[in-house]
Amino acid sequence: MEIDLGDLAFDVDFHPSEQLVASGLISGDLLLYRYGDGSSAERLLKVQAHSESCRAVRFINDGKAILTGSPDCSILATDVETGSVVARVENAHEAAVNRLVNLTESTIATGDDNGCIKVWDTRQRSCCNTFSAHEDFISDMTFASDSMKLVATSGDGTLSVCNLRSNKVQTRSEFSEDELLSVVIMKNGRKVVCGTQSGTLLLYSWGFFKDCSDRFVDLSPSSVDALLKLDEDSIIAGSENGLISLIGILPNRIIQPIAEHSDHPIERLAFSYDRKFLGSISHDQTLKLWDLNDILLASGDAPSNQAAIDDSDSDEMDVDANSPASNKESKKKHSGKGNDVGNPNDFFADL
Numbered sequence: 001m002e003i004d005l006g007d008l009a010f011d012v013d014f015h016p017s018e019q020l021v022a023s024g025l026i027s028g029d030l031l032l033y034r035y036g037d038g039s040s041a042e043r044l045l046k047v048q049a050h051s052e053s054c055r056a057v058r059f060i061n062d063g064k065a066i067l068t069g070s071p072d073c074s075i076l077a078t079d080v081e082t083g084s085v086v087a088r089v090e091n092a093h094e095a096a097v098n099r100l101v102n103l104t105e106s107t108i109a110t111g112d113d114n115g116c117i118k119v120w121d122t123r124q125r126s127c128c129n130t131f132s133a134h135e136d137f138i139s140d141m142t143f144a145s146d147s148m149k150l151v152a153t154s155g156d157g158t159l160s161v162c163n164l165r166s167n168k169v170q171t172r173s174e175f176s177e178d179e180l181l182s183v184v185i186m187k188n189g190r191k192v193v194c195g196t197q198s199g200t201l202l203l204y205s206w207g208f209f210k211d212c213s214d215r216f217v218d219l220s221p222s223s224v225d226a227l228l229k230l231d232e233d234s235i236i237a238g239s240e241n242g243l244i245s246l247i248g249i250l251p252n253r254i255i256q257p258i259a260e261h262s263d264h265p266i267e268r269l270a271f272s273y274d275r276k277f278l279g280s281i282s283h284d285q286t287l288k289l290w291d292l293n294d295i296l297l298a299s300g301d302a303p304s305n306q307a308a309i310d311d312s313d314s315d316e317m318d319v320d321a322n323s324p325a326s327n328k329e330s331k332k333k334h335s336g337k338g339n340d341v342g343n344p345n346d347f348f349a350d351l
Contacts, residue, residue, distance in 0.1 A: 001277075003287040009267060010025070010056070011100075012279050013058050013066075016063045030046070030057065030066060031046055050074060058102055067100060073097065074088060096112055098111055099141055106121060111141055115136055116131070116132055116138075118131075119131075138152055140227075150164060154180060157180060159192065184227045191213075195227050203216065203250070220237075221241075224240075225265055226238035228269040228270070234247060238261070242261050242266060244280060244290075259288075262284040262286070264283035276293070278292050
């Protein structure tokens with residue numbers, strides 16, 4: 001199934017329990033579609049969410065609202081049923097909001113172009129913590145729920161682990177020669193895999209983040225912009241050349257290219273709530289929904305439910321909260337502008 005979005009898309013997310021999918025566009029628009037097993041999708045909403053591009057999109061509150069982030073430094077919550085504004089904060093970050101991830105039922109995290117990560121508590125209706133984790137844009141984040149640790153990658157070439165229990169940047173990797181663009185946790189919490197600008201996958205062992213423990217160099221000559229965990233042993237990777245590939249981790253192997261979105265970079269990948277569809281967006285201004293059973297069976301593999309992450313607080317963690325600043329200029333960093341209107345602590349007052 002192919003959906004013409006009419007403009008360049010930056011992010012995509014599926015509703016947690018219904019056949020709905022949302023996408024944010026370079027125009028600042030938020031689009032919401034209902035999809036099914038047929039050949040077409042129905043557009044339900046088109047909302048001018050931001051004055052600049054809509055870079056980050058996530059369903060929150062059991063799918064009742066959609067949260068979006070933008071280079072205009074604002075975060076907006078939009079009602080799924082009506083498209084009306086639930087709440088907005090204009091100065092959520094001092095720089096462009098680049099990434100957004102759900103943590104628990106009542107917390108989310110946002111990352112900006114200056115390397116700042118903020119955690120928002122919906123129960124307390126406030127920004128509950130700020131981590132100065134990086135010197136360049138936050139490219140991706142993932143959450144280890146058992147240990148309450150947020151793993152982030154950045155254009156400065158480092159990976160960080162923020163401990164939500166101690167409210168500290170617990171560790172940070174040495175600088176890589178590459179920008180780190182995507183991240184997933186694998187092997188029941190024992191491995192962290194990062195996609196890079198050169199196409200190499202960097203593998204880190206949990207608790208030993210100073211330097212990678214392995215490199216997978218045969219995946220792609222192009223950057224790996226999107227990673228999506230299929231199960232504990234395999235991931236789906238989206239590359240700058242438009243290919244979507246199934247990758248085995250330890251042993252590291254390309255199982256098979258499973259789809260080709262276009263000749264343009266894959267911006268984001270996401271699973272539908274029932275894992276029937278794989279969603280991909282690219283610079284061709286389309287959202288494509290791939291039948292996951294079909295593309296995996298064609299590769300001789302089969303989908304499996306994502307296992308729970310099982311990492312332990314007993315792991316000895318490197319602590320590197322004072323790493324030196326990177327001198328490397330980011331090739332993908334976007335500029336954002338600050339705004340002094342509103343109070344971030346009031347953002348969730350109406351949610």
